[in-house]
Structure formats: C-alpha cells, structure tokens
Amino acid sequence: MTTSLSRRSALAYAASLGVSVSFVGRAAHAGSERDLASRKLVVVVCRGGMDGLSVSPPVGDPNYASLRERIAIAPFGQPGGALKLDDTFGLHPALASVHRLALAGQARIVPAVATPDRARSHFEAQDVLESGATTAYGAGSGWLNRTLQALAPARKIEALAVSGNMPLILRGPVQAGSWSPGGLEGHDQRLPRILADLYAKDPLLGPALASGLQTQDMAKAAASMAQLQANMQASGMPAQPAPAAQPRQNPDAARQVGTTVAKFMQEPNGPQIVAISIDNFDTHANQGAAQGLLAQRLAYLDSVLGGLSDGLGAEWNNTVVVAATEFGRTARVNGTGGTDHGTASTALVLGGALKRTGIVGDWPTLQPAKLFENRDTAPTLDMRALFKGVLAEHLGIERRALDTQIFPDSATAQAARGVVA
Amino acid sequence: MAAPSQSSLLADLQASIAVTRFGLGARPGEIEAAAAAEPKAFLKAQIRPEGADQPEGRLAPSSENIAVFRGLRRERRELKGDADAAAELKQVQADIRDIAIQEMAARGRLAAATPAGFRERWTLFWANHFTVSATKGQVAPIAGSFEREAIRPHVFGRFEDMLAASSRHPAMLLYLDQAASIGPNSRAGQRRKAGLNENLAREILELHTLGVDGGYTQADVTEFARAITGWSVSRGREGAAAGEPGASDPGEAGGFMFRPFTHEPGERTVLHRTYANDGEGQGLAVLRDLAAHPATARHIARKLAVHFVSDDPPASLVGRLEGGFRSSGGRLDKVAETLIDSPEAWRPEAAKLKSPYEFVVSAWRAAGAAPDLAQPQRFVGSLSALDQRPFSPPSPKGWPDSSAEWAAPDQIVKRIAWAEQAANTMAQLNDPAEVARSALGARLSPEAATAIARAETRREAFAVLLMSPEFQRR
Numbered sequence: 080m081t082t083s084l085s086r087r088s089a090l091a092y093a094a095s096l097g098v099s100v101s102f103v104g105r106a107a108h109a110g111s112e113r114d115l116a117s118r119k120l121v122v123v124v125c126r127g128g129m130d131g132l133s134v135s136p137p138v139g140d141p142n143y144a145s146l147r148e149r150i151a152i153a154p155f156g157q158p159g160g161a162l163k164l165d166d167t168f169g170l171h172p173a174l175a176s177v178h179r180l181a182l183a184g185q186a187r188i189v190p191a192v193a194t195p196d197r198a199r200s201h202f203e204a205q206d207v208l209e210s211g212a213t214t215a216y217g218a219g220s221g222w223l224n225r226t227l228q229a230l231a232p233a234r235k236i237e238a239l240a241v242s243g244n245m246p247l248i249l250r251g252p253v254q255a256g257s258w259s260p261g262g263l264e265g266h267d268q269r270l271p272r273i274l275a276d277l278y279a280k281d282p283l284l285g286p287a288l289a290s291g292l293q294t295q296d297m298a299k300a301a302a303s304m305a306q307l308q309a310n311m312q313a314s315g316m317p318a319q320p321a322p323a324a325q326p327r328q329n330p331d332a333a334r335q336v337g338t339t340v341a342k343f344m345q346e347p348n349g350p351q352i353v354a355i356s357i358d359n360f361d362t363h364a365n366q367g368a369a370q371g372l373l374a375q376r377l378a379y380l381d382s383v384l385g386g387l388s389d390g391l392g393a394e395w396n397n398t399v400v401v402a403a404t405e406f407g408r409t410a411r412v413n414g415t416g417g418t419d420h421g422t423a424s425t426a427l428v429l430g431g432a433l434k435r436t437g438i439v440g441d442w443p444t445l446q447p448a449k450l451f452e453n454r455d456t457a458p459t460l461d462m463r464a465l466f467k468g469v470l471a472e473h474l475g476i477e478r479r480a481l482d483t484q485i486f487p488d489s490a491t492a493q494a495a496r497g498v499v500a
Numbered sequence: 501m502a503a504p505s506q507s508s509l510l511a512d513l514q515a516s517i518a519v520t521r522f523g524l525g526a527r528p529g530e531i532e533a534a535a536a537a538e539p540k541a542f543l544k545a546q547i548r549p550e551g552a553d554q555p556e557g558r559l560a561p562s563s564e565n566i567a568v569f570r571g572l573r574r575e576r577r578e579l580k581g582d583a584d585a586a587a588e589l590k591q592v593q594a595d596i597r598d599i600a601i602q603e604m605a606a607r608g609r610l611a612a613a614t615p616a617g618f619r620e621r622w623t624l625f626w627a628n629h630f631t632v633s634a635t636k637g638q639v640a641p642i643a644g645s646f647e648r649e650a651i652r653p654h655v656f657g658r659f660e661d662m663l664a665a666s667s668r669h670p671a672m673l674l675y676l677d678q679a680a681s682i683g684p685n686s687r688a689g690q691r692r693k694a695g696l697n698e699n700l701a702r703e704i705l706e707l708h709t710l711g712v713d714g715g716y717t718q719a720d721v722t723e724f725a726r727a728i729t730g731w732s733v734s735r736g737r738e739g740a741a742a743g744e745p746g747a748s749d750p751g752e753a754g755g756f757m758f759r760p761f762t763h764e765p766g767e768r769t770v771l772h773r774t775y776a777n778d779g780e781g782q783g784l785a786v787l788r789d790l791a792a793h794p795a796t797a798r799h800i801a802r803k804l805a806v807h808f809v810s811d812d813p814p815a816s817l818v819g820r821l822e823g824g825f826r827s828s829g830g831r832l833d834k835v836a837e838t839l840i841d842s843p844e845a846w847r848p849e850a851a852k853l854k855s856p857y858e859f860v861v862s863a864w865r866a867a868g869a870a871p872d873l874a875q876p877q878r879f880v881g882s883l884s885a886l887d888q889r890p891f892s893p894p895s896p897k898g899w900p901d902s903s904a905e906w907a908a909p910d911q912i913v914k915r916i917a918w919a920e921q922a923a924n925t926m927a928q929l930n931d932p933a934e935v936a937r938s939a940l941g942a943r944l945s946p947e948a949a950t951a952i953a954r955a956e957t958r959r960e961a962f963a964v965l966l967m968s969p970e971f972q973r974r
Binding site for chain 2: 126148199200201202203215242245250256257258259269270271273274276277278281284288291292294295358359364413414415417452
C-alpha cells in the first residue's frame with residue numbers, strides 16, 4: 080500500500096512519540112485530510128456467539144444442508160429461503176435491509192473470520208475481540224479507544240458507546256460518551272454543577288459525569304428523542320415479563336435506535352466513532368431457521384443497521400459499519416436444535432461508498448476434512464486483519480500504529496486489503 | 501467537647517468501612533453498633549452455619565413455579581385449537597410476572613432491612629457467581645426460588661455443596677440447556693436424533709470452578725458434558741415411579757431427577773482423571789474434584805478480592821483468600837473470616853463503585869426504610885431504569901463486578917435521575933445532615949458535608965448525599 084505522509088501528520092508523528100497517523104495517498108481513497116476528517120466508523124458487537132452459518136448461509140455449499148438439518152436455511156427462491164448474494168452464499172431472510180444494501184454494492188460478508196482466541200469462552204473471546212490483544216486479558220483498554228488515541232494528534236474526534244455500561248472496546252484513557260434509550264429528563268439545574276465540583280478529584284466519576292451530561296444535551300437536540308422515549312416507555316414496564324429486554328425485541332424500537340444514533344452522528348461535534356452492543360446470540364437450543372429465536376435477533380440487528388444507513392442520509396457515504404461477533408457456532412446442529420460454541424463466523428461490512436463487492440477472505444468450505452477440529456467453520460481471516468484493513472483504508476491510519484499500538488504484536492495479522500477501498 | 505483522638509478517629513473509620521464496604525450501607529445507628537461491638541467482631545457475628553437469611557413474602561418453591569410455567573406451555577399448545585385458552589394464557593403470563601416481581605421485591609426488602617448487611621452482601625456475591633437469569637423465559641419464575649433453595653442455605657457451608665446444589669437445580673439445568681442434553685449413545689440418543697449440549701459443562705468449568713485459565717481443554721468440556729447427561733427436571737409420575745431401573749426417585753414434578761435413559765454410557769476422562777460409569781454419581785464425582793482443584797481456590801479468591809476490595813486487588817489479599825479456601829477444604833465460613841481478617845480489605849480509600857443494586861439498597865438503608873411488598877414494582881422499576889433488573893443479568897457470567905464498567909457516563913446520568921426521585925421521598929422524612937452522618941460516619945468528607953449544608957432545598961441536599969463520591973463508592 081502506498082502512503083504519503085502529509086506535513087501535518089508528520090508533525091503529529093513527532094508529537095506522538097512514535098504513534099503516527101498518515102493518510103493513504105491513493106486517489107481511490109479520496110485521501111485528502113478534509114475527506115478523512117469527516118469519516119465515520121460504527122462497530123456493532125454481536126454478543127453471545129452469532130451463528131455465521133445462519134447470518135450468511137452457504138446454501139450452495141454441498142455439505143450445508145446435511146450438517147444443519149432442521150435449522151438449515153432453505154435454498155434461494157424457496158419459502159423462507161436465503162436471500163441470494165452469489166452462487167454459494169445468501170443472507171438470512173431476516174436480514175432484508177442488509178440484503179438491499181448488498182444489492183446496491185453497499186454491504187459485503189466476511190464468511191470465515193475469527194479472533195486469535197480459540198478457547199470458545201464467550202468472555203475470553205469477547206475480551207480479545209474488544210481489546211484487540213493477541214490473548215485474553217492482554218490489554219486493559221479497547222482497540223477503538225486506542226484508535227482515538229492514535230488519531231488524536233491529527234484529529235480529535237468524539238466517540239459514543241450505545242450501551243448501558245461502557246464496553247471494553249471503548250474503554251481506556253480517552254473519554255467516550257455512552258447512551259442508551261432511557262436517560263434523564265428535567266433534572267435540577269444546579270445539581271450537575273454541585274456534583275461536578277465534588278467529582279473534581281474522582282478519576283472515575285468526574286469524566287463520566289462530564290461526558291454523560293454532554294451526551295444528554297446532544298440527545299435533546301436529536302428531534303426523535305421524545306418520540307423514542309415515549310415508545311420505549313409504552314413497550315416497557317410493567318406489561319411485559321422482562322421489560323429490560325423487551326424493547327430490544329421490537330424491530331421498530333431497534334430501527335429507532337439506529338436512526339437516533341445516526342442523528343447523534345450528524346450533530347456538530349457528534350461522535351464519529353460508535354460502538355453498539357447487541358446481545359443474546361447464544362443459541363444453544365431451538366435456534367430456529369427462517370423463523371425463531373435467532374431470526375428475532377437478526378431482525379433486530381437488521382433494523383438497527385437499516386435505521387442507521389437510512390438515518391445517515393448523505394453521511395452514509397462517509398460511513399463504514401462492521402458487525403462482528405466473538406466466535407461462530409458448531410457447523411453441526413446439536414442435540415437440542417441449537418448450536419454450541421465454535422470458531423469462525425461471519426462479519427458484515429457496510430458503507431455507502433464501498434469500492435468492491437463479493438466476499439472478504441476465503442471460504443474454507445464445509446467439507447468434513449476442512450472443519451476446524453472436526454466441528455467448526457475454519458477461520459481464513461484474522462479478525463484483527465479485518466479491523467486493521469478498515470482502519471487503514473477508511474480512517475487512513477498508518478501501519479505502524481495498527482501493528483503495535485491499536486492491535487499490539489499483530490504484525491503477523493496483516494491488514495486485509497480491498498475491504499472498503 | 502474534647503477533640504477526638506487519632507485512635508478514636510481510626511476506630512470510627514473502621515466501623516464505617518465494616519458497614520459500607522463489607523455490608524450493604526448503614527441504616528441509622530448501624531455504624532455506632534459496629535463501633536461498639538468492634539468492627540471485625542461485628543462482622544464475624546454475622547457468619548452462621550445455617551447460611552443466609554431467607555426473604556419473606558408470598559414465595560413458592562421452584563416445583564410450584566415450574567408448574568406455572570408448564571401451564572403456560574400447555575395453554576400455548578391448546579391455543580391453536582381453542583379460543584378460550586387465550587384468556588387462560590394471559591392469566592398464566594400474569595402469574596409468572598407476579599411470581600418474578602414478588603421475588604425481586606422480597607429480596608430487595610431483605611437487603612434494605614437486614615441488620616446483617618455483610619451476610620447479605622456475601623450471599624449476593626455467591627448468587628452472582630452461580631448466575632441464572634430470568635432473561636430466559638423458562639427461568640423467569642424460578643430465578644428467585646433458585647437463590648433461596650440452592651444458594652442461601654450454603655453460603656457459609658462447603659463450596660462443594662453449593663456447587664452441587666446449583667448445578668443440579670432445575671433453574672440451572674434449564675438456563676444452561678442441560679435438561680435437554682442427551683448422551684448420543686444412551687438409549688434415548690439411539691432411538692431418536694438428539695444429542696449432547698455442552699453449555700452447562702463449559703460454564704461450570706469456566707465460570708463456577710476452575711476459571712477460564714484453569715487448564716482444561718475442549719475435550720474436558722465434552723467429556724464432562726457426557727458425564728452429566730441424565731441430569732434433568734422431573735415431570736412427576738415417571739422414572740423410578742414408572743419402574744425404570746436406576747432412575748432417581750422423581751419426587752415432586754419440577755425437582756431434580758436423574759434419567760438413566762439419556763445418560764451416556766461408559767467411563768469418562770476429565771482433567772486426566774477417569775470416572776467409572778455409576779450413573780448419577782459420575783457427574784457428582786467430577787464436581788467434587790473440580791471443587792477441590794487448586795485452580796478453583798485461586799479463581800474464587802480473586803473474584804472475592806475484586807468484589808470486596810478493588811478491580812485490581814493486591815496479590816497478597818488474593819493469596820490470603822486462596823490459602824483460607826484451600827486450608828479449610830472450601831469452607832466458606834472460614835473464607836469469610838479470612839476476608840475479615842485481611843488488612844488489605846480495610847484500606848481507607850474506597851476503590852469500588854457501587855453497582856446499581858448496591859446503590860439503591862444503600863439509599864433505602866440510609867433512609868431507614870425498606871421497599872413495600874404491596875408495591876413491588878417501585879423497587880423493581882428503579883433497578884430496571886438503572887440497567888440492573890434483579891435476577892436478570894445479561895449472561896451466565898453474571899453482573900459486571902468492575903467499577904470501570906459501571907462508571908459509564910450514561911449510568912451516572914441515570915443515577916442522578918433516580919437520586920432526584922428518591923430525594924423527593926426522603927425529603928419528607930429526615931434531616932439531610934443527620935442522615936449523611938449516620939449513612940457515612942467517618943467516611944463523610946468535609947466537601948460533601950458542606951455541599952449538603954449549602955443545598956437550596958432538602959430535596960437537593962438528599963440528591964447530593966446519594967450522588968456524593970463517598971456514597972457512590974464503598
């Protein structure tokens with residue numbers, strides 16, 4: 080990859096003691112600083128081990144149907160069948176918005192990607208996915224937070240977690256905002272100032288309060304907030320058995336999460352880096368096929384992504400979204416109509432200005448001899464290589480920062496090329 | 501009045517730490533009581549062989565609550581053919597919600613009212629260690645009874661007993677899909693296409709015993725999963741009652757039951773040790789060895805230190821707790837005493853941020869009040885709004901136990917919103933300065949005391965108290 084170091088980023092390089100940001104010089108990347116300054120990145124963390132073989136079912140793979148039996152997605156054109164991408168792959172029928180984008184050249188699948196972790200533990204694998212380290216608990220901060228640090232000398236941009244608590248991917252020295260449907264209405268105007276004084280010396284509470292109040296102001300500016308809260312409350316307590324989880328089941332509410340985040344991102348000084356957490360993908364039993372438990376979660380994901388891409392309007396062309404999970408699931412259906420913890424899964428890459436189509440990375444196939452440890456989709460691409468490719472091509476981050484700071488000791492997992500550019 | 505001496509200041513600080521860090525926050529007069537009894541003795545007096553307190557209220561055993569859920573399934577099936585079943589279905593769903601909410605409020609009332617705050621915090625730690633979650637439909641009506649039946653009786657007994665009770669409880673068997681796991685070579689497995697589900701086996705190894713770095717392999721997970729096939733939930737009138745050889749007594753419908761019919765035959769090898777096939781006992785033998793494994797002692801010691809003291813606890817404290825666990829053979833009363841006797845746990849700086857549950861409970865305690873069981877939604881709604889609905893953690897790992905994770909901007913903003921509402925109620929009852937003294941004792945800083953004194957309204961004063969760094973931390 081050819082790179083040219085602009086004068087400003089050269090200064091940044093000097094200022095940041097070895098951590099440099101430069102801008103990819105190829106015209107195809109629209110590599111001017113001005114263009115780069117408006118770039119936006121959204122990472123959707125799908126927690127629980129999202130089943131890649133259902134997200135992008137390889138219905139053209141001769142072994143797929145027999146491995147999956149009653150939870151296999153039907154072939155193209157059949158009722159409840161996969162939405163066609165190419166001769167091998169389709170998308171789950173619940174991913175209609177993603178499919179619409181894919182047909183427009185604005186969405187791609189990465190069908191066999193995995194983190195370097197092989198323990199099949201949710202918590203270890205999520206840690207590696209979010210920390211960007213080679214091994215579990217290898218870094219205390221998240222790779223998106225370190226991305227902000229790497230960008231800071233050249234561009235100071237805001238980040239937001241769409242989550243009730245701060246996920247590891249954005250944890251670290253750079254303060255990020257967080258927001259989830261709910262929030263604060265009409266509070267005592269003096270109280271935040273009194274508390275800001277009391278929190279002045281508190282390393283946790285001080286920055287959290289400042290950031291929380293700022294996000295609240297932004298939320299007020301976003302026109303759909305009042306509407307969103309009304310909907311959340313109407314669908315929430317006390318009429319449902321599990322109100323906390325309930326709004327997440329509702330595709331309309333999910334779409335509004337997407338459009339609200341899109342509005343935040345279009346505010347002046349709004350977040351340009353966003354992490355969204357979606358959970359409940361751990362489908363050990365009765366995961367269903369075209370309909371069922373997993374289909375509901377995928378419909379939720381699809382609605383968030385659809386809301387985001389529509390809500391961003393013209394800014395969609397400046398945005399890349401990556402949806403990824405900590406691991407995939409077993410290639411074979413298990414004894415209880417579900418799947419157990421596996422290895423490689425599917426990631427989704429979306430954006431208004433993707434330059435290429437087709438799958439990212441190789442497809443290992445589901446031949447018995449190709450399955451990892453005779454049970455899982457074998458990984459053909461390191462998750463870090465995928466993320467590094469996006470950071471290089473979309474945000475113009477230089478290789479050295481990617482290899483050492485953002486993804487420590489990752490020189491062997493070279494940035495994937497041609498993902499978004 | 502003479503100026504207080506250094507040593508009496510220190511004694512006051514120790515008493516406030518005993519009540520707010522080891523306990524669940526001070527009720528009026530509690531810090532004075534801890535000081536009078538000597539703080540360590542005050543805490544040790546809360547350790548007792550019979551285990552935790554039991555919440556009071558209209559609470560039924562798991563077997564009855566499971567029957568309610570099975571009713572829901574029946575109505576759903578019948579709904580297809582019968583219009584009248586729709587009304588019945590609604591009623592059953594309402595019953596399940598009612599059961600869950602009563603359990604949540606009864607537990608909250610106990611935490612707010614108990615004079616033995618350490619005993620209850622210790623219990624909440626173990627309940628979170630052995631997580632089941634009402635986010636899974638079948639578990640919703642029995643998450644509360646799980647805690648009452650499998651956790652509370654054992655919190656000062658042997659770890660091994662709590663491990664066995666939790667692993668065999670219907671709530672855990674259903675939450676982690678064990679009830680449906682079938683040995684592929686068992687008679688049931690051969691007769692129909694059904695098989696192994698390794699979810700429970702993996703989480704016992706990773707979360708409940710050895711820990712993720714405890715040295716087990718995928719093969720150990722699978723072998724352990726085979727060993728515990730047959731562990732299931734009784735439907736009543738089956739198994740031994742129906743003449744199946746080797747089946748455990750089905751007892752009441754909704755209780756634990758071993759089904760030889762689904763148990764994988766053969767011996768199993770887990771962590772290099774071989775276990776003969778003696779049916780139900782095979783899995784139990786593995787559990788016993790896991791409880792006694794050194795990695796388990798280390799895993800539990802670290803989790804306890806993180807919960808009580810710091811996200812990044814001193815190695816000396818972890819070592820002390822590990823030693824207490826191993827030398828006592830996993831006797832949790834002894835481990836609790838070790839914790840109380842550890843100097844690292846008494847450091848003046850409050851490193852931990854309260855979880856939402858701890859925050860809300862400590863606010864009730866500061867007010868000297870407790871949630872009303874006739875209005876259970878009030879307590880439950882508070883916690884839903886603060887992202888910690890009782891019995892509903894997001895994954896088998898349980899609720900986060902790190903301050904960094906709870907100190908999210910969104911969380912702090914929501915706490916402010918809740919504190920303002922709570923302050924509205926508190927303002928009708930008490931004098932803010934006096935409540936601040938009784939809630940925090942020597943931990944109340946001059947800055948917070950001044951801000952409380954200067955507040956424009958009593959409502960504002962209580963909100964400042966609840967949101968002060970020393971009340972948010974412990």
